[in-house]
Amino acid sequence: MEVPCKTFVIPNELCRRAGLAGVWAPLNEVAVFPSHLVKAHNPDAPSPYGPSNASVYKVRQQVILFEPILRKLVNEANGTFLSVQELISNNVLDSKVELQKLSCQYRSIIRACLENLQDEAMRDKTNYKEELQNYITIFYSVECVWHLCEILFVENIPGGVVLPxxxxxxxxxxxxxxxxxxxxxxxxxxxxxxxxxxxxxxxxxxxxxxxxxxxxxxxxxxxxxxxxxxxxxxxxxxxxxxxxxxxxxxxxxxxxxxxxxxxxxxxxxxxxxxxxxxxxxxxxxxxxxxxxxxxxxxxxxxxxxxxxxxxxxxxxxxxxxxxxxxxxxxxxxxxxxxxxxxxxxxxxxAMEADIIQVIKEIQQMSENGWFVSHLTDLLYHAGRLVVLDNNPESHLVGSRLRECFLLDYGTLLMGHTSLWQVGLSYLDHCPTEGLKTIELLLPRLPLKSEARTQKIIREAHKRDLPQIIQSICKIQAMNSLKRGHLGNALTWGIKSQDGTFTSLLADKFLREYCKNGKLLNIDLLDSLGSSMLISDRLIFLGKYFEFHKEYRSRNYKESANLLISLLSSKLTPKYFWATLLDDTIPLLECNELIMSSLDTFTLLHCLQEKSDLPELQDKIELIRLGAARNLSRALMYEAQLVK
Amino acid sequence: MVTVLNSIDTGHEDMIHDAEMDFYGLRLATCSSDNSIKIYDIKNGAHTLLEDLKGHFGPVWQISWGHPKFGNLLASCSYDRKVIIWKEQQGKWSKYYEYANHDSSVNSVQFAPPEFGLALACGSSDGCISILTYHEESNTWEAKKIQNAHAIGCNSVSWCPAVTPEPDFGNDEETTFVRRLVSGGCDNLVKIWQEDGDKWVEANKLEVHSDWVRDVSWAPSSGLNRHYIASCSQDRRVIIWTSEDIKTWNSNVMHTFDDVVWNVSWSLNGNILAVSGGDNKVSLWKQSMEGTWMCISDVLKGQSAM
Known part of the structure; x- marks a missing residue:
């Protein structure tokens, strides 16, 4: 079947003179701009085309299904489509009868849509009226063909007595x-x-x-x-x-x-x-x-x-x-x-029972594939496309045919800000390429709001696409970081499972503490739990927060244990040593004995190792003194215990 | 039917060479013979100029947006032999990294799929291809160069989508992807390159075009374990290369046009190819279920306003 290519004109003088180029853009658009091939080997001089109207045109196939008046048709047909899939997956014995009922359901959706269009066309006094008339013509034909196809291909007519x-x-x-x-x-x-x-x-x-x-x-x-x-x-x-x-x-x-x-x-x-x-x-x-x-x-x-x-x-x-x-x-x-x-x-x-011809023809009905995808799906499930598989001369396979239409239709809907979830449900029922298409398209949906982002993540989760979830979380973390929302960035960073990135964020928290003595987003740090395990730096941050928490609750013994384990952990970032060692002073100077001799030895060992750090110089004596005094107290106390 | 959603007057003083929408289609970057790059916010049908980047000293041929997980990055290449990576920080765009290790005009840049990390491929008229890779731990860019990739010059580079390697049982730790590229050049060849250890090696040399190859584009993976590469040439032909194992490739002349073909561009899910060239048209091509490539309706053509 030869379809003559329609030519669409870009109203731009420069495009006419120089030529034009097109580049695909998310999701279903093409960016067209005046272009003329000049690469290397050409002299580096202004082209004969400038200065001129160098515009970029964002171009898309006209989609009547995105008209608000047809929204109901799209959504309701989706419901019926899903019922068809459910019916088939349940392996109902009498699926033929049920399929015919669902076919009727599709038709009543078209009828409701036509009535709605007619009402609106009566009411409308603007130029839109003509457009509405055009839709009525399209959907009238759709209804008429669907009805006949239902009689001839879906309904089980006893004895083939078709006249009634x-x-x-x-x-x-x-x-x-x-x-x-x-x-x-x-x-x-x-x-x-x-x-x-x-x-x-x-x-x-x-x-x-x-x-x-x-x-x-x-x-x-x-x-x-x-x-x-x-x-x-x-x-x-x-x-x-x-x-x-x-x-x-x-x-x-x-x-x-x-x-x-x-x-x-x-x-x-x-x-x-x-x-x-x-x-x-x-x-x-x-x-x-x-x-x-x-x-x-x-x-x-x-x-x-x-x-x-x-x-x-x-x-x-x-x-x-x-x-x-x-x-x-x-x-x-x-x-x-x-x-x-x-x-x-x-x-x-249809009357000649040439289903393939019917399918080919209805692709041209300018309702963006709504008809061909739903009808082909129905005919496939009614077992009407088996003829294709059995025909050695045809390269067509029924299941592929169905899938191709569903893929196109799903992809089309994915490009709409509020119909993308409907689009997903069609891609879900494409056994060979559906998931991969979702993988390619889902991450492209703009993350306009937190709620929408969560919705996208949920959809990715439903389809077990962890790499997409991680990528989206990472992007959200980058965005939060860009806006200076460190806590939010860390929450998303942890969800993204990106160890290096969360380390970088944890560093920001620790450096902020070094600078201002303040730990940010305490609630978040308090609820880290096992999620801190994705990066060493985050573990350090989490444990350091725990130390603070214990200290504030006056659980000095526990806080000292945490501090000592941090000192000996090899996780401490270089810039944090001074702060960490400084934190030992109040514990060493406590009225009651907190740190054992062993703890104190660990501390002294670290102190010796880090004694060259410049920022430690004005504190090192103080810490040494504290440690020495504590050591003597601890040794005496421990000696008494032995007795 | 086709509708023009909006038109953006770029205000460039000379020819535009590339117009790329960002990952979400919310921003547009253009580059021009006037040596500048412009970035527009194109949300909700309106357009606002966000930035006018001047840093090149020659026509800017191509631009490429980085994946948003690496922040907001844009790469550009120019006749001035330089590749510049621009970064947005606190709402302002500035030069983030400059690579000047080519001996002639750099004609093509493309950021790698995010699975390959933050990486950029550049093709130059000096015949070489550079692959720049960012190392987060050390905050450095490492450059690897394929010398003499194409005699007389490389016109275009395009990354292979990340394909999950054969499952390696007993080792479900981090999957590593094999990085591959396709390039086209003035030696009439299309070549496929593969990273092997710390070197890039030629994996395939595809020889069918009879004149300079102007553009190559590796299609996003359809999930059917099948790879598609489109190449277009001065010889007026567009060739679709297909492979099932990325080892052996079959060629299929999609169409012979009336004039030189300049650009090929795949749709997001790799099922429609946009072709533009000297015949003043952009045409859209789709593979029919029988396997042949057909021009689907709507050819875009330039014409002066009435």
Whole structure:
């Protein structure tokens, strides 16, 4: 299938003169700008194009689904789509029946959308009205095709007796006669035939196979008791209708049908209806008289309207697989072969059971793939795409076909600020490429607010994508750090599992303490728990905070233990030694004995090792003195214990 | 149908050579023959000039945004033989690192996928490719150079997406990714490079183009264990190279255009290729389910305003 490429014009003089280039931009956009290849080897001089209008154009496929008025359609169809997936995954035995129900559900969503559009189009007085009319045309076609596909490909029609369904379809999409009949019956019944629409309605109803309505209308005619009317009523009453459940076999029915035809034909031949030309026409139509059909076919709006009518009276037992040939005959009969609209081609393909052609055609329906993705998914699950897999000449595989459409549709929705979660749910059901696509697209969603970020992280979590969560957390940490929110940065940094980065943040906390003697974000430090294990520096910070906490609660013994373990831990950053050693003074000078001789030896050892540190010089004597005094106290105390 | 969401008048005094949207599509950077780089905030349809970076002394050919997890970084390369990495700090952009170890114009820069760490590849008219890698612990940039990557010059470099290596059982510690690059040059060749220990070695030499290769682009991974590289050339052809093991590559001429092809650009999930060239058009290409490449509707063409 060759689709001619549409050309879209960028209104820019420089683009015309110089040429243009395009670069993809997140998520589904292309940045287009004037460009002319000049690289190296060209003289370094101003180009002949400057100074000029060097603009960048952000260009995107027009997406009507992003219109607020179609939002409901997108969301509700998503619900039905998910029900279909659930149904299939549950392996329900009677999934066919359920699938048909869900297909109806899709159609009622389209119907609701159309009604909404119609209301809005009536109300709207602006230029938008035209746009709304355009949407109505699109979704009317969608509804019409969907309904036929449901009958032909989803519904399980016993014995393939398709006519009753086809009539239902035609009645639904050409409701004019039904409406008129209702108006007539609700109005003044006396002299009903004087109404200008009377005969048109009677014949129209007959062609839609509404025999009861025809009889009711005829009875109301002021001459309804006359002989021709009585005869027509009898004939219509006697007309056999084929029904798979009536217990009548096709052969038996055909016999009855032939008999009825002969009977009716003989009445026509006896000129019993000739006095009433409309009745005469009706009877001639009933027996399938060519000339009669030639008279009425111009009243049909579309070939498929004629098709259904014609089948009622000439092929009442028509099977689904025979529809194609009759459809072509009707098209020839109405001589519309050269005036076929897009919709006509789709319907014809459906009647010819050419599912692939249907799918190819409906891709062109300019509703951004809403239709093709949902319908293909449904047809796939209804087992209708198996034909592809079994055809050695075709490179298409049913499951791939379905997935491709879902991928495109999901990707499209991912590009919308509030529909991205809906988009995800479609990608979730793409078994081969879905997850990878999510991996590529999810991180690209702008982290506009904390709430939105959490939402994105939750979605990543649901799909077990830890690397994405870590990356997002890291970005949030960088952003917090940029804004000077150190605590927030550390929270995100820990979640990002980035050891080096959290070390850098912990350093900032420790340096801040060295400078101002203040530990920031105490609550956060208090709740670190095991999460501090991702980096040595963070462990140090966490433990140092614990030391402070114990000291403040006057648990001197515990705080000393922590301090000593920090001193001997080899985790202490160089710049922090002076502070850490300084912290020992109050513990050494405490009234009661806090540090044992062993602790004091550890301290003295560290002090010796770090004695060259310049920032320690004015304290070192003080600490040594404290340590010596404490050591003597401790040794004496410990000596008493031994005794 | 296509809609123009917005147009940004860059105010550059001469031709623009590259326009790149940041990771989230919220900011736009452009570079021009007027030696400058401009950064715009393009949130919500409006656009505000955030920065006008002047640091190059020649036309600026290409720019590349770093991954936001490394902060806000932008790399640029120029005719002045320099590569500059710019960094935003406290809302201001300034020069963060400058690399001046090329002997001729630097034509192409691209930041690596974040899985490879903070790294930048640069291709130059001196025929060499440089790979700059940042080491966080020591706060230093390390440069490795591929000498004579392309005779007469390298026009374009593009990183391979990070692909998870075969699972190494019993060792679920940090997965290391093999860093790879593709490059195209004036020797009509497309070459694939692979890091091997502390060296970069040529893994493949792809020979089909019959004239200078103007641009190469490695597609984001589709998850189907299949790699796509698009290359375009002075010979008017776009070639799609595919591989299943990144070892053997098959070529497929996607299309022969009416004129020289300058740029190829993959969509975010690697399913649509944008091609632009001397025929004054940007066209979008997609692989059909039968495997052939088709121009999908909407070709963008320049025309003066009515």
């Amino acid at each position: 369904h086809l009539l239902e379809w035609i009645r639904f999409h050409f409701p004019k006669y039904e409406r008129k009949a209702a108006t007539l019956l609700a109005g003044d019944l006396v002299g009903i035939e004087t109404h200008p629409d009377y005969w048109q309605t009677v014949i129209g109803s007959l062609m839609q196979g509404r025999i009861e309505v025809v009889r009711a209308l005829l009875r109301l005619h002021s001459a309804g008791d006359s002989k021709p009317f009585k005869l027509v009523d009898q004939a219509l009453k006697a007309m056999p209708t084929y029904n798979i459940y009536s217990g009548v076999s096709a052969t038996e029915f055909n016999l009855k049908w032939k008999h009825w035809l002969v009977d009716t034909q003989s009445k026509i031949d006896a000129k019993l209806f000739i006095s009433e030309k409309h009745l005469h026409l009706m009877m001639r139509l009933s027996v399938g008289e060519e000339t009669a059909w030639n008279e009425v076919q111009s009243h049909c709006e579309a070939w498929y309207e004629l098709l259904a009518a014609w089948l009622v009276f000439t092929e009442p037992t028509v099977k689904s697989f025979e529809l194609g040939q009759f459809a072509r005959r009707c098209i020839a009969r109405m001589n519309v072969g050269l005036r076929m609209r897009h919709l006509d081609y789709v319907l014809l393909a």
